Amino acid sequence: MDLTESPAEQAFRAEARAWLEANVPRPALPSGDTRDGFAAHLDWERALFEARWSVVSWPERYGGRDASLWEWLIFEEEYYRAGAPQRVTQNGIFLLAPSLFEFGTPEQQDRILPRMAAGEELWAQGWSEPAAGSDLAGITSRAERDEAAGGWRLYGQKTWTTRGAFCTHLFGLFRTDPAAERHRGLTYFLADLRSPGVEVRGFERLDGDEGFADVYFDGAFVPERDVLGEVNRGWSVAMATTGSERGLTLRSPSRFVTAANRLVELARSGTLDPAGPDSAGLGSVGLGSAGLDSAGLDSAGLDHAGLDAAGLDSGLRDRVVQSWIEARAYHLFTLEQVTGIVAGDSPGARSSLNKLYWSELDVRLHETAMELLGADAEADGPWSRGFEFSLAGPIYAGTNEIQRNIVAERLLGLPRA
């Protein structure tokens, strides 16, 4: 065990912190899931790229720094600490790119990765269809050979496509052998959304942003060179991509550690009245002294904890602390995971553990924030937006019900139904 940073890692952290402090836009940008906000975020993405912070773990020839996985984690910590904008390029950089590095040809990598890193080409993910959500292998969108043109023609509909209305490209699965068993006969395509035969219609998510889109394909052409992996073998490539989505690369621990620290600050701010109405005349609402009522432990000489509540209901205070603990637990879990990856392990089905933990801690954390805000919670703001967005976490990247099946069957070895 050695959880200290090397001098090189410390220097990397210092450089990242200094650049972020000087460059993170203030005030914060509007939501990147709106048309105007997305454009503002693209400017930020290009600034990141110019300074070579957009893809730190990638090779230098693609605009990265060849940073280690540890350095990448450090950059993520600094990024969230600085309150920097959401990464509207994330579905390309954090989801498609790992699969491109693993399955792509050198030609594909050289052509696609630099433009992705620079924010010139923006990638949306095309898995879900109206009748295929959790049951991804049930997709019916298809691709047909066009020998004359040297490629494929896509037909069908993808939906709930995040930022689909603002992206230029889409990666997704399409059925290429209707006769094959349903997990076979699927091919992973890299499609240009600006092609003839593609129609994109944005629509609102629960939070009111136009962050979703329906994408309709009616004979859109994809050249042969834009098949990722082998024809009819797209399922395994897609599983690698979803592993990235569930695990470390999309949701690094810093996101939740930072959110938990902000929750603690919110709870500390002392002006909160989680009970709502003035309690005088309405009966006791549980504010005030909490005491160490049930533990029965006398801590004199053994700790430094004060035991009275600071205007915080003790049950609510415990929830704030629990969220802080869980964020820390996720951080420590990922440190062990990164050690394994650096040693050559593949997280495999264990990325479902990441996904269950971060998504559900995120919901609990935001529910606690809403309770702390009391009557103010209904006003639009970062916490109410964060709360609404947290509810998507247990759904996207494979619902948590599916993740629990994966954990039970593939990690615990329980029998399939």
Next chain:
Amino acid sequence: MRFAVAEDAAALRDAAEALLAARATPALIRSAWPGEADPGEGGKDGLGGVPAVWRGLAEIGVTGTLVAEADGGLGLDENALPPVLSRIGHSGLPVPAGETIAVAVPLLAAAGHPALPDVLSGAALVTAQLATPAAAELLIPFGQTADYVLLRADDGELRVYERGELEAAPVPAVDGSRWLARLLAKPAGGVPVAAPADAAAGWERGVLAAAAILVGLAERMLSMTVDYVTVRRQFGVPVGSFQAVKHRLADAYLAVEFARPAVLAAGWAQASAAADAAEQTSVAKVLASDAATTVARAAIQCHGAIGYTTEYDLHLFAKRAWALAPSWGSANWHRRRLAGSLCLTKDVCLTKDGSEPDG
């Protein structure tokens, strides 16, 4: 950065695991329960085969994990505690393992106490209860069987007593193999072994040890349950093929897998005297206590009626978890300690560098 158990700590863990797998059978654990065992005046000598297995662990160095090699120990640090203690927890061996290895032995060694050689060899059994200053009514685990008892005085100093020096009465316990005793009077005499500052460090190590044992217990109960639901058939299929059972056990596994790294990290924080070692220790104990009680509940439920019997072995581990989860500070106690260090309490709260906190 490297988050992995070091070679020496892994070697100790593996040696202990092999010995326990061969010798610490459920039958052996049962031999130390009331009805089978009779410590009477003989203390630990009435505990069936358990003392011999404990001496076996002592022979491979487990008791002296934290003692310098020159003093007959292994010369390891707190990093070595979670791996070996979680295996002892997993085995269910009813011994004051954390009290001995993490708390009493290093303090006895530092104080040059004459009992050290017998405690290191396993010939003598030592226990510890540091939660409150010793006074009438205090419950002491293994208080009926330990030869020596480490207790806290009103001024925070720790003193070690021979069992015969204490006025105590046997107390029936949920986990009968813990041989509880209740103090009848404030103890007199004893030998001082630790000043308050060292006592506080001993407390932190005791918390860490309890957390590690709880993780091992949780792993054991979970694996027993996975095995059971895989073979138990109802409606013509294994009950483990039902989604309700799968999801319950997936949640249990999630709790264990996120507690385990936190306990390892707390060991590292203590060994490296990190500024936030106490916070990390509390994080570990919260996660481990909650994981063990969550797994115990899921394990009993997923076993069905056989899980609610004493003929089946599950209760041996569940009852240990119920005893240890609230000891060395319950999850709630540690959450409240963290609330203090996060400045969520009314008291004046200063950050480490003495400034007022942000926000």
